[in-house]
Amino acid sequence: MGSGMEFFIALLGPVLGVMFVALLVASFIALYTLAAVYAERKVSAFIQDRVGPLETGPRGLLQTVADILKLLLKEDIVPRMADKPLWVVAPFVVFSAVFVGYAVMPFGPELVAANLNVGVLFITAFAAFEVAGLLLAGWGSNNKYALYGAVRSVAQVISYEIPAGLAVLSVVLLAGTLNLQEIVLQQGIGASGPRHLFGLPFLPDVSALGGLFTWNVLAYPHLLIAFAIYFIASLAEVNRAPFDIPEAESELVAGYHTEYGGIKFAFFYLAEYGGMLLVGLIGAVLFLGGWHSPLPNLGPVRLADWTTGPIWGIFWLLLKGFAAVFVHMWARWTLPRLRVDQLMYLCWKVLTPFAVAMVVVSAFWASWR
Amino acid sequence: MMAQRGYWANLRTGLRTVWTGLRLTFRHLKQARRRRAPVPIWDPSYFRQPDGQVTIRYPHEAIPVPDTGRYRLHNHIDDCIGCLKCARVCPVDCITIETIKAVEDLGTTSNGQKKRLWIARFDIDMAKCCYCGLCTMVCPTECLTMTKVHDFSEFDRDNMVYHFANLTPEEAEEKRRLAEAAAARPTAPVREGASEKPAAGSGKPAFAPRAVPRGQSAPPGQAGAPATRPAFAPGAVPGPEPEQSGEAEPKAETSSPQAEERKPTPRPFVFKRKES
Numbered sequence: 141m142g143s144g145m146e147f148f149i150a151l152l153g154p155v156l157g158v159m160f161v162a163l164l165v166a167s168f169i170a171l172y173t174l175a176a177v178y179a180e181r182k183v184s185a186f187i188q189d190r191v192g193p194l195e196t197g198p199r200g201l202l203q204t205v206a207d208i209l210k211l212l213l214k215e216d217i218v219p220r221m222a223d224k225p226l227w228v229v230a231p232f233v234v235f236s237a238v239f240v241g242y243a244v245m246p247f248g249p250e251l252v253a254a255n256l257n258v259g260v261l262f263i264t265a266f267a268a269f270e271v272a273g274l275l276l277a278g279w280g281s282n283n284k285y286a287l288y289g290a291v292r293s294v295a296q297v298i299s300y301e302i303p304a305g306l307a308v309l310s311v312v313l314l315a316g317t318l319n320l321q322e323i324v325l326q327q328g329i330g331a332s333g334p335r336h337l338f339g340l341p342f343l344p345d346v347s348a349l350g351g352l353f354t355w356n357v358l359a360y361p362h363l364l365i366a367f368a369i370y371f372i373a374s375l376a377e378v379n380r381a382p383f384d385i386p387e388a389e390s391e392l393v394a395g396y397h398t399e400y401g402g403i404k405f406a407f408f409y410l411a412e413y414g415g416m417l418l419v420g421l422i423g424a425v426l427f428l429g430g431w432h433s434p435l436p437n438l439g440p441v442r443l444a445d446w447t448t449g450p451i452w453g454i455f456w457l458l459l460k461g462f463a464a465v466f467v468h469m470w471a472r473w474t475l476p477r478l479r480v481d482q483l484m485y486l487c488w489k490v491l492t493p494f495a496v497a498m499v500v501v502s503a504f505w506a507s508w509r
Numbered sequence: 510m511m512a513q514r515g516y517w518a519n520l521r522t523g524l525r526t527v528w529t530g531l532r533l534t535f536r537h538l539k540q541a542r543r544r545r546a547p548v549p550i551w552d553p554s555y556f557r558q559p560d561g562q563v564t565i566r567y568p569h570e571a572i573p574v575p576d577t578g579r580y581r582l583h584n585h586i587d588d589c590i591g592c593l594k595c596a597r598v599c600p601v602d603c604i605t606i607e608t609i610k611a612v613e614d615l616g617t618t619s620n621g622q623k624k625r626l627w628i629a630r631f632d633i634d635m636a637k638c639c640y641c642g643l644c645t646m647v648c649p650t651e652c653l654t655m656t657k658v659h660d661f662s663e664f665d666r667d668n669m670v671y672h673f674a675n676l677t678p679e680e681a682e683e684k685r686r687l688a689e690a691a692a693a694r695p696t697a698p699v700r701e702g703a704s705e706k707p708a709a710g711s712g713k714p715a716f717a718p719r720a721v722p723r724g725q726s727a728p729p730g731q732a733g734a735p736a737t738r739p740a741f742a743p744g745a746v747p748g749p750e751p752e753q754s755g756e757a758e759p760k761a762e763t764s765s766p767q768a769e770e771r772k773p774t775p776r777p778f779v780f781k782r783k784e785s
């Protein structure tokens with residue numbers, strides 16, 4: 141009996157551990173989404189010289205809590221003509237595709253749930269899997285607007301995967317690994333091998349300095365363009381304005397989630413905001429030093445050493461992620477929605493050629509180094 | 510269009526316009542720390558606050574309405590001569606007036622016009638009113654005015670009907686009887702009119718007994734005021750006419766329109782509306 145129990149515990153322990161971590165991350169995403177929705181309302185309000193939510197709770201802080209309570213209490217309606225299994229499963233597919241991405245995200249020196257050797261591939265693959273969920277939602281709704289939204293979404297996300305993937309590839313070529321944690325480790329103090337400022341051999345080696353200077357965008361300046369391409373493409377991948385034609389309120393009611401309400405709608409929201417943060421985090425990991433501090437070691441002032449650690453790691457990475465989310469919001473409330481032809485023009489004629497050029501530069505750089 | 514402009518020119522324009530837009534919105538984001546003050550239009554700074562949040566958090570604060578604001582109607586019924594001009598001119602027919610010829614002397618209005626009619630009913634349905642102000646223009650005695658009270662929404666639409674009559678229905682009934690009696694004997698002076706209802710123990714002129722049960726409304730000119738007073742100020746339960754006081758001390762009132770309007774709970778049901 142004893143051995144059976146031990147076996148059971150040995151089997152259950154890791155499973156429980158994984159479930160605990162997963163729950164932790166899931167509740168973090170939920171809380172972050174509440175905060176982000178509030179922040180987005182405030183940012184949009186301030187940009188438009190309004191005040192935003194003010195009445196619910198102090199400074200309107202409880203507004204999103206009230207909203208989510210409303211969504212939770214709503215009746216869970218399934219449209220009669222909907223393709224029920226597809227329709228029901230779609231929001232969860234979309235959310236899981238985003239949620240899984242957090243598994244390989246390195247949050248600190250030792251803090252990564254799944255240290256996969258193919259982390260970059262994993263995230264890219266699941267970002268593409270999200271499209272399947274959107275298509276399920278649009279098709280299963282049996283609603284012309286939802287289907288239009290889904291079709292647009294698929295066309296858009298698949299198109300923009302290409303420049304985004306190429307931008308990521310230009311980092312991977314230089315890093316020589318698909319492991320996200322490895323990519324981060326190369327961008328800070330303690331990186332194996334010399335890292336010259338701006339990647340130019342005659343400039344001093346900054347790998348001891350750490351901080352800002354060892355980030356990929358500064359170590360390899362052409363990656364700045366790659367980062368810009370990645371950022372624009374990631375905006376499109378998470379269907380955010382100005383690339384929000386899949387949900388274009390003024391044309392398509394709400395796009396692929398037209399028919400959804402209550403908790404299922406909340407899952408789409410979680411996926412949208414979780415996706416915003418995820419692409420921001422990926423951008424930070426690949427280009428902006430991941431969980432590394434931006435502060436360099438300056439002689440005896442060991443700023444980089446002092447601000448590195450598990451807690452600091454989470455802090456810096458989330459800070460970079462939130463900054464990206466803020467820019468997403470800022471762009472959303474600045475730029476009007478692109479037309480479909482403009483969308484494709486931007487993707488195929490602007491971003492993709494430049495991304496290819498970045499990959500070529502990276503390839504030469506990597507072999508010449 | 511894109512093809513004509515050339516690839517690089519297009520790209521440059523795109524980058525420049527995006528950058529301009531982002532700068533513009535960021536400037537507004539920063540300026541949102543400031544906000545425009547809820548100053549009235551006569552304040553010199555009213556048009557000089559280009560930046561910052563423009564939202565006025567209305568129920569909590571309000572831009573004061575000038576004293577000349579033309580919103581809810583008020584009828585100073587003491588001065589109304591019942592000429593019906595306002596009811597006739599109203600484009601949406603929201604004023605309903607019923608008058609009774611007075612057999613007694615009603616005195617004059619404040620600008621010296623002779624009053625000959627009781628106003629048995631003077632209802633303004635503010636829910637229909639389009640605030641054109643025509644009724645106030647035609648009023649010969651200028652008793653019908655627009656006030657600066659603008660926030661008087663109600664849950665029950667009937668409460669939007671404001672009653673300004675200076676008679677209760679019972680009084681109106683009595684006046685009507687009097688008027689009919691007077692009409693029946695056109696030559697007889699009012700005082701001697703033997704009414705159809707010789708009240709108890711009345712050896713005296715017929716007029717008095719009738720007046721007594723009605724309570725104090727005997728010489729209806731001025732002395733009738735106490736009994737009918739509530740009818741004159743329909744909007745104000747606690748104090749005398751809110752509009753009047755508002756005109757008397759404009760500055761103090763303008764700062765908080767609610768204080769003026771919310772508290773009195775405009776409940777102009779001095780009389781019940783019988784039928785429309």
Ligand code: SF4
Pocket residue numbers: 582595598599600601602603604633637638639640641642643644645
């Ligand atoms: S303001 Fe115009 S609509 Fe309103 S009661 Fe007077 S005449 Fe009628």
Ligand code: SF4
Pocket residue numbers: 584588589590591592593594595596606644647648649650651652653
């Ligand atoms: S126009 Fe003036 S005086 Fe004539 S009935 Fe109307 S409110 Fe009275």
